[in-house]
Amino acid sequence: MGEAPAGSPVRSERTGDVAVVYAGDYLNKLSGERIERVCRERLREGCRALVVDFNETSMVNSIGVSILLGVIDAAERTSARLVFAGASGQAAQLFQLLGLTRHVTLAPDKQTALKLLSEFTDAGAANH
Amino acid sequence: MATDATQPGSGFRRILGRLTPENFVGRSDDLRALTDLALPAHETRGLIMLAAPAAGVSELLRQAYDRLFRQRGGATPIYFAWSRQDQTTATAVRRFLHTFLTQLVAHRRDDPALVHAPPPLRDLIDLAAPQDYEWIERLIEIFERTRDGQDERALVRLCLSAPHAAAARGARTVLLFDDVQQVEHLRGEAELGAEIAHAAAHAEVPFVLAGLRRRLLDVLNGGQSPHRFESFDTWHVEHLNDAEARTLVERLAFTHNVVVNEETRDLIVQQFAASPFYLSLFVQAAQREASALTSFLDCQQLYVDELFGGRIHRRLNAILEEIAPELSERRALIRLLQELAQSGNNKSPAEAWRKRLDVEPDELFRLLTGLHGHELASFNATYVELSTDTVWRDYLRASYRLQVAAEPRALVVAETLVETLKRAPQTMARHYRRETALGLRDLLARFNYQRVAASLLHADRFARMYRGTDPEEIALGLDAETDLIRLPQIVHVASAASFHPPILQVCDEERCAVAHGFDATPYTDANEIVWLAAEIEAKHEAGRAITEVWCDRLAQLAHSCHFKRVRLLLVASEGFSAEASELMNEREVFSSTRQQLELLTARLSPEQVEEQKAAAPDEFEMVIPMGGDAELIAAHTAEQIARRLEFQPEAINQIKTAVVEACINAAEYSLSPERKIYQRYRLESDKLIITVSSRGVLLPASANAAPTGDETNGRRGWGLKLIRDLMDEVEFERVDDGTRLRMTKYLRR
Numbered sequence: 001m002g003e004a005p006a007g008s009p010v011r012s013e014r015t016g017d018v019a020v021v022y023a024g025d026y027l028n029k030l031s032g033e034r035i036e037r038v039c040r041e042r043l044r045e046g047c048r049a050l051v052v053d054f055n056e057t058s059m060v061n062s063i064g065v066s067i068l069l070g071v072i073d074a075a076e077r078t079s080a081r082l083v084f085a086g087a088s089g090q091a092a093q094l095f096q097l098l099g100l101t102r103h104v105t106l107a108p109d110k111q112t113a114l115k116l117l118s119e120f121t122d123a124g125a126a127n128h
Numbered sequence: 129m130a131t132d133a134t135q136p137g138s139g140f141r142r143i144l145g146r147l148t149p150e151n152f153v154g155r156s157d158d159l160r161a162l163t164d165l166a167l168p169a170h171e172t173r174g175l176i177m178l179a180a181p182a183a184g185v186s187e188l189l190r191q192a193y194d195r196l197f198r199q200r201g202g203a204t205p206i207y208f209a210w211s212r213q214d215q216t217t218a219t220a221v222r223r224f225l226h227t228f229l230t231q232l233v234a235h236r237r238d239d240p241a242l243v244h245a246p247p248p249l250r251d252l253i254d255l256a257a258p259q260d261y262e263w264i265e266r267l268i269e270i271f272e273r274t275r276d277g278q279d280e281r282a283l284v285r286l287c288l289s290a291p292h293a294a295a296a297r298g299a300r301t302v303l304l305f306d307d308v309q310q311v312e313h314l315r316g317e318a319e320l321g322a323e324i325a326h327a328a329a330h331a332e333v334p335f336v337l338a339g340l341r342r343r344l345l346d347v348l349n350g351g352q353s354p355h356r357f358e359s360f361d362t363w364h365v366e367h368l369n370d371a372e373a374r375t376l377v378e379r380l381a382f383t384h385n386v387v388v389n390e391e392t393r394d395l396i397v398q399q400f401a402a403s404p405f406y407l408s409l410f411v412q413a414a415q416r417e418a419s420a421l422t423s424f425l426d427c428q429q430l431y432v433d434e435l436f437g438g439r440i441h442r443r444l445n446a447i448l449e450e451i452a453p454e455l456s457e458r459r460a461l462i463r464l465l466q467e468l469a470q471s472g473n474n475k476s477p478a479e480a481w482r483k484r485l486d487v488e489p490d491e492l493f494r495l496l497t498g499l500h501g502h503e504l505a506s507f508n509a510t511y512v513e514l515s516t517d518t519v520w521r522d523y524l525r526a527s528y529r530l531q532v533a534a535e536p537r538a539l540v541v542a543e544t545l546v547e548t549l550k551r552a553p554q555t556m557a558r559h560y561r562r563e564t565a566l567g568l569r570d571l572l573a574r575f576n577y578q579r580v581a582a583s584l585l586h587a588d589r590f591a592r593m594y595r596g597t598d599p600e601e602i603a604l605g606l607d608a609e610t611d612l613i614r615l616p617q618i619v620h621v622a623s624a625a626s627f628h629p630p631i632l633q634v635c636d637e638e639r640c641a642v643a644h645g646f647d648a649t650p651y652t653d654a655n656e657i658v659w660l661a662a663e664i665e666a667k668h669e670a671g672r673a674i675t676e677v678w679c680d681r682l683a684q685l686a687h688s689c690h691f692k693r694v695r696l697l698l699v700a701s702e703g704f705s706a707e708a709s710e711l712m713n714e715r716e717v718f719s720s721t722r723q724q725l726e727l728l729t730a731r732l733s734p735e736q737v738e739e740q741k742a743a744a745p746d747e748f749e750m751v752i753p754m755g756g757d758a759e760l761i762a763a764h765t766a767e768q769i770a771r772r773l774e775f776q777p778e779a780i781n782q783i784k785t786a787v788v789e790a791c792i793n794a795a796e797y798s799l800s801p802e803r804k805i806y807q808r809y810r811l812e813s814d815k816l817i818i819t820v821s822s823r824g825v826l827l828p829a830s831a832n833a834a835p836t837g838d839e840t841n842g843r844r845g846w847g848l849k850l851i852r853d854l855m856d857e858v859e860f861e862r863v864d865d866g867t868r869l870r871m872t873k874y875l876r877r
Binding site: 026028059060061062063065066089090093094097098 | 847
């Protein structure tokens with residue numbers, strides 16, 4: 001179910017413990033902060049996994065990427081899994097160049113990301 | 129005028145130069161020709177420097193002087209400007225000797241201050257270097273004896289032989305003689321021009337003899353044969369080209385804190401016909417008047433001030449006074465000249481001038497030679513033709529109205545300002561039209577019996593064969609054509625207006641050309657042919673009516689000029705209608721489009737086309753506001769441009785990222801009042817150079833260096849580091865009014 005918190009054009013949806021946050025066309029300071037805020041809200045709500053979907057993102061700048069590092073930190077602190085999905089072209093290139101790929105799992109698209117996470121959450125449930 | 133020898137930024141002492149070397153633009157070849165004369169093994173004995181009026185030859189010689197003076201241990205430069213102010217030959221040569229010895233001693237002592245404050249002649253003996261003391265003292269003694277005698281010729285020869293005498297004692301000099309044509313105004317028994325020529329030709333030291341190109345040789349030859357200059361090179365000093373002139377204006381404006389913009393800079397260059405003399409004078413006047421030159425009105429107000437009471441006025445006044453010292457004669461001359469200007473013909477018989485001025489033939493000859501020498505008019509035995517120089521025409525009109533018609537000054541000033549303002553857009557339009565002309569004269573001049581595809585000279589055939597075809601296929605098609613036309617050998621080409629001035633009423637000078645040549649060897653009447661080519665201005669295909677008008681016009685031109693065998697070529701950028709083509713085929717008139725002419729040019733001189741391509745790379749400029757995600761627009765533009773050069777997709781992404789980061793950097797790290805980011809994209813064959821700049825000041829955190837990437841826990845300020853990783857070459861610099869980032873990406877296929 002898609003939803004956007006009040007005052008934020010960032011779309012997100014939640015299925016159980018997994019939330020999907022959709023990045024827009026351009027990831028810059030403002031849109032990065034909006035994504036960060038939504039991600040933190042989802043984590044506070046108890047989500048154990050996040051997918052940030054970059055399928056619609058054609059351009060990313062370094063400030064936007066630096067803010068994503070904050071999302072990674074937040075996810076790590078809550079032991080939540082984080083997957084960046086659908087990043088291609090310039091965005092993927094920049095993620096790699098700035099070392100994000102060392103800290104976060106990349107998936108070619110949202111479906112693959114969700115599949116990866118379902119394995120993780122299933123495994124996590126089995127461990128409990 | 130004394131120089132500001134210690135002006136900041138000049139980097140060294142200026143002695144005679146009035147411009148700093150950085151502001152002395154477009155004369156490197158001329159300077160080298162002059163300074164090379166000082167080389168011990170140089171073969172040329174000297175230079176005859178034929179200068180266009182207001183081409184800045186005096187400054188060129190002064191700059192050469194300064195440069196030679198700095199070369200310690202080399203030949204001593206001697207700059208001397210001949211002047212009618214000396215009045216007599218004896219005074220002039222005495223002043224020369226004094227100048228010669230002063231500058232020699234100054235150079236030997238490395239004391240440039242002496243040049244501006246020459247001590248009395250005898251004091252120079254005490255100041256002379258030990259090795260020079262004896263011969264200088266001896267020379268001065270002989271000079272004093274000769275001066276007090278009655279033999280002017282002996283005095284002239286003694287003074288002019290000083291360089292030779294110095295060289296014999298090991299003091300080698302380079303003589304830079306300026307304004308040599310002025311010696312014809314000096315009174316005396318000796319023919320000074322011929323004496324200078326004699327001295328220059330026989331001394332074992334190099335001489336530069338510079339002066340107005342229309343007078344210099346006559347003055348030097350003194351009516352004798354010119355064989356004495358066999359070991360001299362002839363050097364022409366013209367106005368700058370437009371690009372050099374624009375650079376000169378920019379640099380002078382910067383130096384003198386005068387604000388200009390591109391529009392006013394270009395207008396100034398055009399109005400002064402790229403004359404370095406006038407351009408320097410004008411920018412200096414703007415500084416003196418504290419005038420910004422940011423609008424056409426600013427420019428024309430200052431121009432009119434200069435025309436009515438400034439240095440432009442004084443210069444042209446002085447020339448007219450030199451030509452016609454008597455006021456009544458000068459007024460009569462101004463009246464005649466202005467009437468000629470208004471006649472629309474520009475030309476009148478010299479005999480009519482004699483009657484109107486009521487002067488003897490000798491006096492008329494002197495007046496007309498004076499006008500001719502300064503290129504205010506051309507005097508060719510029987511006719512006088514007025515120059516079309518804008519500044520001169522403006523001065524003439526103003527002088528006529530004030531001095532002859534006695535109109536109120538305020539009225540004349542106001543109307544002149546209004547007229548010059550109305551003219552300014554026309555001046556620029558004329559410039560743009562000239563720049564965009566197809567270059568018919570250059571093309572015709574390259575004709576030399578080559579065989580080219582016939583379709584290149586038949587617009588209809590070319591359209592049938594190649595419309596919608598790729599350039600590569602067109603090239604292959606042209607190579608394969610079997611129907612070829614043998615071009616003539618063109619031996620002379622000129623504007624049609626040079627043959628038939630009325631044609632200027634219907635087309636620009638650049639757009640109609642007459643080329644004389646032969647369509648086969650040997651050079652006989654039967655093989656003689658004249659090509660008449662014209663460029664028809666039409667936004668779309670030229671129709672039959674306009675084509676017919678031009679065919680008739682060129683035929684009429686041929687008839688008026690009594691050309692026997694002619695070939696007509698009409699060019700229309702977008703080609704011709706079917707009816708027009710039919711007409712031209714009937715009349716056997718060649719036709720081309722712009723594309724055909726470019727192809728023809730490429731075939732006739734491929735090297736030059738390549739050079740032009742290399743010299744004129746594609747450039748794009750864009751200005752975006754800071755903020756509002758405008759960097760995305762820049763990124764999209766960068767992508768389109770990178771695609772043109774066929775960069776690989778990965779490289780295109782790198783370029784886009786670099787551009788976005790550069791824009792963010794510019795916005796984040798500068799206090800820019802205008803909030804604009806300037807971008808320039810320069811495409812070269814193997815690389816793309818992107819320059820991103822902004823006005824303002826760097827924020828304190830980065831005031832001493834470019835942002836390095838260690839801000840905010842390493843998570844901000846990545847921009848420049850990223851750019852360095854993504855691009856092949858990156859230069860970040862603080863410029864006069866902000867910052868500039870230059871990024872280069874090489875093409876790897």
